[in-house]
Amino acid sequence: MEAARLHEYTEEMGDALSIDDIERPAVTHSDDVVVKVEGAGWCQTDNHIIEGMWTDYVDQDLPMTLGHENAGEVVEVGDEVQTVEVGDKVICHPVATCGECRQCRLGEDMYCENLAFPGLTTDGGFAEYLLTNERATIPLPNDVDPTDIAPHADAGITAYHAVKKAVDELNPGDPAVVIGVGGLGHIGLQCLDAMSAANIVALDVKPEARQLAEELGAHYTVDPTSADIPDTIADITNGHGAEQVLDFVGADETTGYAPDIVAPGGDHHIVGYGGHIHEPAQALVDGEFAYRGTLVGRYTELQELVRLVERGDVDLRTTRYDLSEINNVAEKLEHGEIEGRAVITPN
Template identity: 75%
Template sequence: MRAARLHEYTDEMHDALSIDDVPRPEADGPDDVVVEIEGAGWCQTDNHVIEGMWTEYVPQELPLTLGHENAGIVAEIGENVETVEEGQPVICHPVRTCGVCRPCRLGEDMYCENVAFPGLTHDGGFAEYLLTNERAVIPLEEAIDPTDIAPHADAGITAYHAVKKAVADLNPGDTAVVIGVGGLGHIGIQCLDAMSAADIVALDIKPEARELADELGAQETLDPNTEDVPAEIEAFTDGTGAQQILDFVGADGTTALGPDIGAAGADLHVVGYGGHVHEPAQTLVDGEFGYRGTLVGRYAELQELVALVERGEVELHTTRYDLDEINTVAEKLEHGEIEGRAVIEP
């Protein structure tokens, strides 16, 4: 089968991956599931993997097939698999988990002690077929196109996971700020609108992104390059500040914005990454401001997000690309030239 593989770390996206012929995976294990990939979303994390940013956090052995936002049709199942059958459309939770360690027993899929992460630690879905397991696949209604829904496997579940934590501390009339209305942020706005009665203020430097935020339910949009965001948030909230802030950018400038716009007891959920948090300890003590990290989400949360998709509450803005265009996609995302999410069709 054909697969897009990383052979060496590089900052040059235009030729980062090569299209190789590799053996098709088989369902040799009793719980294995082989999925014929219909769509695999390209994520900023893929760029970071190419750059070698993840080598300090997870074991990686090159060459590696990237792609961790995967959906398709079940092609083969192991002898013990009962929840899905061949020919069934599915979306894949990003990680294969063991189910027996303590984090798995607690439902914390991302903390599995025996986790395998296709696209980061094992071969992923920028290929014709993907090996995963029964614990990772969620059946889809026939009306749902696996190609369109694929980015929800990471972008969607990550945004949903952050929003679900934020919603727990949002009351009707409170204000939630969304920083960055890109591939994740536009999902986050829809989840906030569907799951809370808070007012939403969206920040983005791109006019088209602010227009999209307005269409998706934001009550206010701001351009951080031309407007005084703290003053505007203060005015919008009558001096209270935002109770919850979701940072889908994760740059130094956006994480630093949190204490200036947050209410007492506010949280800034760091979803995007690449920058740093540089704040005096007193910033966290005064007003009990908190930074909270976001690592994808639980299997059950992907089920919940799929339910929102099936109800028409959350829609993805996607552009499709052939597998041969893989490096073009990497380069476009590196230069901020992709609106919404890019989906590879192997």
């Protein structure tokens, strides 16, 4: 089968991956599932993997097939698989978990002590077929296209996971700020609108992104290049600040907003990453606010997100690309030229 493989880390996206002919995965364990990939979302994390940013956090053996936002049709299952069968359309949770460790039994899939993360630690879905397991596969409703929904396997669930935490702290009418209305942010904004009665303020440097934010439910849109963000948020919130901030950019500048825009006791959720947090400890003490990281999400949260999609509450903006165009996609995303999410179609 054909697969897009990373052979060495590089910052040159134009020829980062090679299309190799490799052996098709097959069932070897009783809970294995092989999926014919119909759609695999390209994520900013894929760019970071190519750059070698993840080597300090996980072990990676190159060459490796990237792609962790996967959906398609089940073509082979292990002897003990019961929840899906050949022919089912599925979306794949980003991690294949063991189900036996303490974290799995607590429902914290992302903390599984024995997880395999396709596209990050094992071969992923930028290929014609993907090997995963039963615990990672979620059957899709008949009217949901696997290609269109594929990016929800990471982008969607990550945005949903962050919003779900924020919504727990939001009362009707509370101000919430969404920073970045791109591939993740436009999903997060819709989830926030569907799951809360917050007053949503969207920040983005692109006029088209701010227009999209208005269409998706934002009550206010702000251009950070022409507005003083702390003053603007103070004006919108009558000096109180934002109860919850969802940062889908995660740059030094955006994480630095927190002391000046988060309300006392509020949270600044880090969803996008690449930057740093440079704040004196006293700033956190004085404002009693918190930075909260977001690591994808639980299996059950992906199920919940699929329900929102099925109801029409969350609309994913996607553009499809052939597997042969994969380095072009990497380059486009690196230069901020992709609106919404790019989806690779290997088959």
